[in-house]
């Protein structure tokens with residue numbers, strides 16, 4: 001797992017280090033679970049696909065890691081890797097520069113945008129697949145992510161390939177690109193409308209966290225919508241709701257289990273079982289029951 | 294109806310006008326006074342013209358949010374010839390934040406779908422000031438599909454800060470409702486015209502905003518996020534809202550230049566609230582012209598026309614490659630990242 005994303009699992013401070021030295025001497029660098037706060041050895045977390053062994057929190061993994069988890073080795077062909085965002089509105093004020101941020105994110109993540117898209121085989125089944133990278137400006141959608149998604153959906157339509165998109169986009173629509181970002185919701189949703197009319201299946205996989213304009217467009221439009229356990233997904237962020245209504249939010253609000261209970265997800269699938277589950281669903285949707293999932 | 298309450302940036306103008314009134318009522322009519330008043334009136338007129346022709350984006354937002362700005366129900370009363378309101382989503386509730394019904398202007402009939410902020414305290418309470426719940430968006434879509442079955446064009450009036458942020462809204466699938474509206478509007482086989490009449494707040498506006506023709510009132514705004522929200526998230530200071538309004542390019546003029554909207558509907562001098570009758574007349578004429586125009590598109594091309602319209606939105610660079618990262622730079626970056634990670638705790 002070479003491309004593990006560490007943003008949210010924060011590197012531990014001094015006191016935690018002492019604690020870890022006592023517990024697991026010489027086991028290498030460690031991180032702290034975002035959800036339960038337990039200290040986990042980095043290597044062990046990687047071995048467990050980024051899932052916390054204490055609380056089952058499905059932490060962020062990079063888009064490349066996700067592709068490696070789902071797509072047969074050597075079959076992934078990337079599309080549109082040449083597209084790069086630009087600061088079209090001139091967000092360069094108060095010590096914050098969108099251009100600089102883009103440069104830094106490109107360096108940090110070794111990719112030009114927040115989405116990795118292409119075609120490949122999932123347990124030998126040909127698919128079109130897109131993954132947003134939660135580490136690239138929170139996986140938010142600007143013109144490039146919208147364009148890559150739309151091109152991917154159009155390719156899936158043309159080739160009649162089932163489409164799978166994994167979202168992990170705490171950021172929603174990227175405000176630095178103003179109405180250009182908002183219009184990506186329209187563009188991508190319209191492309192999915194065509195797919196729907198043509199009867200090409202689209203499976204949306206929602207991971208922690210999928211918010212705002214991404215949840216309110218393609219993430220919520222799957223023929224089948226799958227959530228990873230504990231993934232946070234919704235339109236308005238909990239902090240905004242809390243301040244608006246001035247009231248505490250219910251336990252587990254907007255998490256996968258909550259969404260399943262309220263009829264918004266079709267199912268919840270553990271990360272280690274995602275590949276098998278997707279394969280089985282595709283067979284049943286496409287009417288091919290001869291393969292073994 | 295006319296409202297003369299002032300916004301802060303209008304104060305100098307209103308003070309000048311008040312001074313003129315004072316002079317007229319408090320003094321004896323003399324020839325000298327008449328001249329002075331005439332000059333001052335000219336001054337005030339040119340000041341007014343100057344002021345509203347050069348509104349800052351933030352001033353525009355203030356006018357768009359003006360308490361007395363005409364609402365959907367005002368336009369229903371004054372812009373339409375007929376209106377038969379149809380309520381409810383046939384599933385959960387009648388959301389008063391979105392008003393729907395069959396309407397006509399002259400010989401054009403259409404389905405009107407309008408976000409309603411409310412004209413008074415009671416209405417604002419009922420409609421959550423125009424912030425709709427999922428059932429409101431589902432009501433809108435249901436009525437649009439009714440219109441489609443009877444080959445009736447659809448006119449959407451957009452006026453919302455955004456979709457309602459609440460527990461019930463999320464429980465009932467706010468995001469899903471918005472997404473499905475956006476997708477299904479793109480597929481409708483009847484003409485769709487959208488007009489932003491006040492606030493065009495993000496996804497909550499877009500969910501009624503997929504049309505063959507997009508109109509926008511002169512002093513309305515349309516944005517991915519409120520200026521306050523943008524300023525506080527990006528610069529951690531909500532007070533920088535005026536600057537955010539500027540960068541976001543949210544005015545009708547900016548959006549027309551960039552191709553996001555097709556036509557600007559003029560407003561009376563000073564904003565629609567200064568003369569709601571004439572605002573209603575402008576809107577009526579614009580809707581009528583837009584329907585006639587969009588009806589020229591052959592029915593089987595309407596959905597594709599909409600698809601192509603939204604397909605082109607986006608600005609980016611192509612043929613780019615990842616920059617080379619030399620190893621030294623890479624390890625320095627990683628060290629820096631480790632440091633900032635530790636500092637976050």
Ligand SMILES: [Zn+2]
Nearest residue numbers: 033036052055
């Ligand atoms: Zn944990």
